[in-house]
Amino acid sequence: MTLAVGGPLLFAFASALADGETRRREAPLRALLGEAYEPLVRGEPSALHYLGEDRLAPDFTLEDVNGHPWRLRDHRGKVVVMNFWSITCGPCVQEMPSIIDLGRMVEDRDDIELVTVTIDRRESDVRTVVPASASLTVLMDRDRSVVRGLYGTVLYPETWIIDPDGVIRMRMDAPFDWSSAIALDAIESFL
Numbered sequence: 001m002t003l004a005v006g007g008p009l010l011f012a013f014a015s016a017l018a019d020g021e022t023r024r025r026e027a028p029l030r031a032l033l034g035e036a037y038e039p040l041v042r043g044e045p046s047a048l049h050y051l052g053e054d055r056l057a058p059d060f061t062l063e064d065v066n067g068h069p070w071r072l073r074d075h076r077g078k079v080v081v082m083n084f085w086s087i088t089c090g091p092c093v094q095e096m097p098s099i100i101d102l103g104r105m106v107e108d109r110d111d112i113e114l115v116t117v118t119i120d121r122r123e124s125d126v127r128t129v130v131p132a133s134a135s136l137t138v139l140m141d142r143d144r145s146v147v148r149g150l151y152g153t154v155l156y157p158e159t160w161i162i163d164p165d166g167v168i169r170m171r172m173d174a175p176f177d178w179s180s181a182i183a184l185d186a187i188e189s190f191l
Helices: 002-041 090-106 145-150 181-188
Strands: 049-056 061-064 069-071 079-085 112-118 137-140 158-162 167-172
Touching: 002 049, 002 167, 002 181, 079 090, 079 181, 090 112, 090 181
Parallel strands: 079 112, 112 137
Antiparallel strands: 049 167, 061 069, 061 137, 079 158, 158 167
């Protein structure tokens, strides 16, 4: 009799714990993506966002604002948060302070790399928005060969999160407060 009652109760308890753990892991992504989360998990395409685990990020090499080469593949083993932007994009400029704040939040971490890729032509223009003291890497894609050619971006800002294995896990096509605790939790969920 005890087994007949206790077995199903134990099963229900274990199922509830497993469901709770799943929901705890999903919570940051649900908060970040809002109503788009459920359709994305079901595999339904979205014009604004991507969530998945089956697309390897195209490798590339670009120069940073100081003229040094930066190659995506060299950052395997880290979550790479990559933001595409331009100084001519109002929402990009409005979003940039939160990206700079995120840079401060992760500057001492060796498992997260924060990179912005601008399509602007002059470093001096970029420095009006991103100071040299910012804790992030600023890459120059003057001919849009990476932003448009490899990643297909035409509207900005667009932020990609690439996991330590080089797999694109998420894309957001809209400005967002990247300095929020929810954003950091979502980024950390891909470690």
